Amino acid sequence: MLRAPGVPRLLSGSLIGRLPLGAAPLALLLFARDTMSIAVTGILVGAYTAGTAVGQPLLSRIADRWRQPPVMWASVAVSSAGFAVLAARPGVTLAIVAAVLAGLGAPPFEACLRVLWKELVGERLVHAAYTLDVTVQELIFIVGPLVALGAIAVGGSAAGLWAAIAVQLAGTAVFASAPMVSRWRGDAAPRHWAGALRSRPLLVLLGATLLVGSGVGATAVAVTFYAEAQGARSWAGILLAAQATGALLGGLIFARRQPKDLHRALPGLVALMALGYLPLLLAGPLPIMVALLFLSGLMLPPVLTGVFITADRVAAAGTAAESFAWVATAFGTGSALGAALAGMLLEAYATVVIGFSTAPLVILAGAMLLRVGRRAGALAQT
Numbered sequence: 526m527l528r529a530p531g532v533p534r535l536l537s538g539s540l541i542g543r544l545p546l547g548a549a550p551l552a553l554l555l556f557a558r559d560t561m562s563i564a565v566t567g568i569l570v571g572a573y574t575a576g577t578a579v580g581q582p583l584l585s586r587i588a589d590r591w592r593q594p595p596v597m598w599a600s601v602a603v604s605s606a607g608f609a610v611l612a613a614r615p616g617v618t619l620a621i622v623a624a625v626l627a628g629l630g631a632p633p634f635e636a637c638l639r640v641l642w643k644e645l646v647g648e649r650l651v652h653a654a655y656t657l658d659v660t661v662q663e664l665i666f667i668v669g670p671l672v673a674l675g676a677i678a679v680g681g682s683a684a685g686l687w688a689a690i691a692v693q694l695a696g697t698a699v700f701a702s703a704p705m706v707s708r709w710r711g712d713a714a715p716r717h718w719a720g721a722l723r724s725r726p727l728l729v730l731l732g733a734t735l736l737v738g739s740g741v742g743a744t745a746v747a748v749t750f751y752a753e754a755q756g757a758r759s760w761a762g763i764l765l766a767a768q769a770t771g772a773l774l775g776g777l778i779f780a781r782r783q784p785k786d787l788h789r790a791l792p793g794l795v796a797l798m799a800l801g802y803l804p805l806l807l808a809g810p811l812p813i814m815v816a817l818l819f820l821s822g823l824m825l826p827p828v829l830t831g832v833f834i835t836a837d838r839v840a841a842a843g844t845a846a847e848s849f850a851w852v853a854t855a856f857g858t859g860s861a862l863g864a865a866l867a868g869m870l871l872e873a874y875a876t877v878v879i880g881f882s883t884a885p886l887v888i889l890a891g892a893m894l895l896r897v898g899r900r901a902g903a904l905a906q907t
Contacts (some may be wrong), residue, residue, distance in 0.1 A: 527562040531705045532646065532699075533643055533706070535638055535705065536658070538696050538698075538703070539635070539637075539658075540664060540701030541693075541696035543635065543693075544665055544689075544696070545631065545692060545693050546665055546669065547669020548672045548673040548692070549608075549627065549628075549669075549689050552676075552677070552685030553569045553570050554699055556682045557620075558682075561642060565620070569624045572628070574628060576631075577628035577629070581633050581635075581636065581850040582721070584632045584633045585847040586721070586850075597633075597637070597701040598697065598701060603626055604626065605630075605688075605690045605694060607623045607626030607627030611623045611624060611686050612764065613837075630701070632700075634700060635701075635850070636846040637846060638700075638705070639658065639833060640709070642658070643838070644705065652787060653781075653783070654808065655834060656779050656780040656783070656830040657766070657776070659776060659825075660775075660776025660826050666769065667769060672688055672692065674737065675688075676688035696831045702794075709811070718779040718795050721840060724839055724840060726898070727841075730835055731852065731855040732894055733737065733894045734852055734856050735855045737888050737891045738860040738863065739859040739862050739884075740798075740802065740884035740888040741859075742863030743867035743887070744802065744821070745765060745864060745873065746863075746868050747748070747880030748818070749762075750882070751808060751881075757811060767819045768818040771822025772826055773823040776827075777827055779827045779830065787834045788831070790890050791831035792895040792896045795888060795889075796892040797824050799886075799891075801820055802881070802885040805817055805881040829856075832852055840897040863883060863884075866883060
């Protein structure tokens, strides 16, 4: 698959361009801590995240109706301007607006790449391509923070923001200038004001995706609380890296061995993911938890692959890119909600088991929603 013409270029360009999604939150946090106040740090990160959640579906809708390169270049200009204004150390109000713009203009690499996979590798390999894409995406949240930290170590707190500008411009240049991207055109289909959201099956899928994301977000908070309770705060990064490594391995395995009908297998895959989080309730010694978190990460790429395959099947005509963007938004929003819920539960009950119990419950609820939606005919569209 990687030998197919255009695949290495588009995959690497997309990966480089998406690095700010992993780098920017940390860069914003450290920049605001050094130049403003601790209270502003969370506001700036939240403003950037909110901008991304809104911008990705909107930009993808425009790409569906037009062409990808103009959308990519216009959006990266807006995002880069936002980061540049922040680096100039403005007042708090302008900084918040700039953070929103930086997120709002984040180029929609994820959605734009996924609508190209069928043409790039053919129908036979498209499932494996989605899995590869999802698996490689894990690197964004490993490499991205390292890029931010490295830039800050060399050039000070504002350098993390300039690094975000540099990598997303580089990624856009590689991706948007590719011949496949230049040739692609959106479908000439009737338009609706609701765009992709007019599809009832997609709404069911987004609800389940939000629940899966909630489980992942809740676990990240629970892991941090667990490490602090063990008197080993530095282990939080190791534990989360173990889960990301599990996801990488799970994706590589799943790319070679997949069910014939991922669309139908999705509820079962989500249920298996929920089952993989149950052993975390043991809250055992640190080395044991490294292994358990590794295992809990294995099913994330299979689940997300199934989600994107289903989104492609149930998307209304001419809304493929927007549908993929809504999936990413649902997962990210769910992650934030899950983190907030776990934080409140841990603060109220101060026991790590409560934090780890959130993930299997909400992920299982996602599996049940998919099952009920299928029985009701809401996911029967092909």
